Amino acid sequence: xxxxxxxxxxxxxxxxxxxxxxxxxxxxxxxxxxxxxxxxxxxxxxxxxxxxxxxxxxxxxxxxxxxxxxxxxxxxxxxxxxxxxxxxxxxxxxxxxxxxxxxxxxxxxxxxxxxxxxxxxxxxxxxxxxxxxxxxxxxxxxxxxxxxxxxxxxxxxxxxxxxxxxxxxxxxxxxxx
Amino acid sequence: xxxxxxxxxxxxxxxxxxxxxxxxxxxxxxxxxxxxxxxxxxxxxxxxxxxxxxxxxxxxxxxxxxxxxxxxxxxxxxxxxxxxxxxxxxxxxxxxxxxxxxxxxxxxxxxxxxxxxxxxxxxxxxxxxxxxxxxxxxxxxxxxxxxxxxxxxxxxxxxxxxxxxxxxxxxxxxxxxxxxxxxxxxxxxxxxxxx
Numbered sequence: 001x002x003x004x005x006x007x008x009x010x011x012x013x014x015x016x017x018x019x020x021x022x023x024x025x026x027x028x029x030x031x032x033x034x035x036x037x038x039x040x041x042x043x044x045x046x047x048x049x050x051x052x053x054x055x056x057x058x059x060x061x062x063x064x065x066x067x068x069x070x071x072x073x074x075x076x077x078x079x080x081x082x083x084x085x086x087x088x089x090x091x092x093x094x095x096x097x098x099x100x101x102x103x104x105x106x107x108x109x110x111x112x113x114x115x116x117x118x119x120x121x122x123x124x125x126x127x128x129x130x131x132x133x134x135x136x137x138x139x140x141x142x143x144x145x146x147x148x149x150x151x152x153x154x155x156x157x158x159x160x161x162x163x164x165x166x167x168x169x170x171x172x173x174x175x176x177x
Numbered sequence: 178x179x180x181x182x183x184x185x186x187x188x189x190x191x192x193x194x195x196x197x198x199x200x201x202x203x204x205x206x207x208x209x210x211x212x213x214x215x216x217x218x219x220x221x222x223x224x225x226x227x228x229x230x231x232x233x234x235x236x237x238x239x240x241x242x243x244x245x246x247x248x249x250x251x252x253x254x255x256x257x258x259x260x261x262x263x264x265x266x267x268x269x270x271x272x273x274x275x276x277x278x279x280x281x282x283x284x285x286x287x288x289x290x291x292x293x294x295x296x297x298x299x300x301x302x303x304x305x306x307x308x309x310x311x312x313x314x315x316x317x318x319x320x321x322x323x324x325x326x327x328x329x330x331x332x333x334x335x336x337x338x339x340x341x342x343x344x345x346x347x348x349x350x351x352x353x354x355x356x357x358x359x360x361x362x363x364x365x366x367x368x369x370x371x372x
Contacts, residue, residue, distance in 0.1 A: 028237060051237050053266055055230075056258030063227030063259075064234035067199070070219060070359055071238025093224040093231075097352030 013142020201248025264305030
């Protein structure tokens with residue numbers, strides 16, 4: 001579903017991530033929404049060449065992008081750190097078959113977190129990825145986020161491995177209530 | 178009572194060239210392999226709950242192909258949310274076929290939710306699937322075959338079957354080999370078409 005024209009605001013570093021995804025010819029984007037990904041999600045919907053799929057739970061996205069790769073398309077999953085734990089057994093699909101996979105993860109449960117319920121999964125996110133066989137990048141600046149997204153795509157689709165780019169809560173801004 | 182292995186053999190008999198099959202772990206993988214171990218089959222041996230979502234990714238990447246996910250009731254129940262995701266995307270080239278023995282057959286035959294209260298065809302319909310059909314007896318199979326191979330998706334067929342244990346037919350288990358075999362078959366097919 002292509003929506004109306006979308007443009008990033010001048011100070012939105014997600015424009016760099018989107019440019020990197022386009023340069024790497026991403027054709028499928030799967031997501032569980034997060035406020036930190038909102039403009040990027042809108043940009044993908046407005047793009048005629050990226051198919052967007054909203055998921056009910058993050059593990060669907062792992063299987064979905066494996067299916068996309070079987071069919072010859074590159075993909076990316078957008079999620080929040082709280083969704084990483086939902087994926088753990090499904091990550092075995094990536095390792096068992098050597099599927100490339102890239103996910104961009106907005107972090108909660110770290111810098112300035114207000115909600116204690118976000119802490120357990122936020123603090124376990126990086127370790128969970130590493131134990132599941134991922135290469136993990138952590139971006140604290142918008143510039144890094146764009147560069148790491150491009151590198152993650154190359155690493156995944158040229159070297160057949162799963163890669164996670166963590167977008168730190170310091171970068172995104174701690175949520176105010 | 179419909180025999181599961183014969184039923185899958187009938188569904189996949191003379192399968193069209195553009196049919197891609199993903200099988201859910203356990204008995205559906207054995208049933209699909211028994212019907213013909215071809216390169217256009219992707220056998221899952223794990224990733225429980227992911228078969229339908231994987232089918233969606235493949236169907237979106239290959240609109241020229243018909244994608245058929247053949248799985249069990251337990252596997253489908255674990256990915257129940259993916260029926261909502263499929264309904265929302267409404268891929269015309271995607272079909273799900275559930276071999277429903279109302280039991281967790283691999284683990285001792287414990288009664289599953291479909292043996293109690295859950296009707297997977299009704300769930301799919303409520304999620305926005307275009308059509309569903311359930312086969313209770315042999316005579317219903319032709320209709321389900323037509324549904325999952327030809328009708329505009331997303332569609333979901335259910336075959337109600339017994340919980341008898343059949344000899345295991347074990348296809349390749351190495352996921353790297355399964356993936357490469359499948360991708361090579363797709364590439365060859367594409368090259369063949371462009372000649």
